[in-house]
Amino acid sequence: MGNSEKKLYETTEFKGRIIEVKKSEVLLPNGKKANREVVYHPGAVAILAINERQEVIFVKQYRLSVDQELLEIPAGKIEQNEQPIDCAKRELMEETGYSSNDLRLIADVYVSPGITDERLYIYHAQNISEQTNQSLDSDEFVTLEYLTVEKIQEGLENLTFNDAKTVIALQYYLNTLDDE
Structure with missing residues (x-):
């Protein structure tokens, strides 16, 4: 698994004309859980x-x-x-x-x-x-x-x-x- 995180679940917090914001719970390399918020953009x-x-x-x-x-x-x-x-x-x-x-x-x-x-x-x-x-x-x-x-x-x-x-x-x- 290295340093990567495994996404456990994801929810859409906001969806606009240009961006989408999602909140995820991830499993860390050390076995602990953390929350992430990501802004998705078309580039x-x-x-x-x-x-x-x-x-x-x-x-x-x-x-x-x-x-x-x-x-x-x-x-x-x-x-x-x-x-x-x-x-x-x-x-x-x-x-x-x-x-x-x-x-x-x-x-x-x-x-x-x-x-x-x-x-x-x-x-x-x-x-x-x-x-x-x-x-x-x-x-x-x-x-x-x-x-x-x-x-x-x-x-x-x-x-x-x-x-x-x-x-x-x-x-x-x-x-x-x-x-x-």
Whole structure:
């Protein structure tokens, strides 16, 4: 059995439009029982996109969960039966008005595996082109911001970015600059 836990029973505590919360009783490796609460999420994507001026494209939006506006790379939830790469193309277009058929997966991570099964796929969109205006959902209010490498380095040093997916993507970007 190793360090794994055996699920003894599970109940749904909440089922919403996006997430489902379940409570489980588990048998621990030492034979004791414990309770676990897990948030089940369909997964998400995030996109590192650099425009023709070599600026990274960000979205700035208010996040109720942390009660502040955050500067993030474009991202969104994977729809049912949607492949992550298709979601990335869709979200890039909807949130920024840019498109790319040249996306490369740079990270595949669990957001917070202690409480959720949410899996996040981070893509680098290359050879992007501006196609249209943003096509936001009716409950989305985001503004676009464009930052140079210098501003990104400054922001990372000053802890300006506090969104994990954005920090991962920006560190990747800065680490690959020498490769170009």
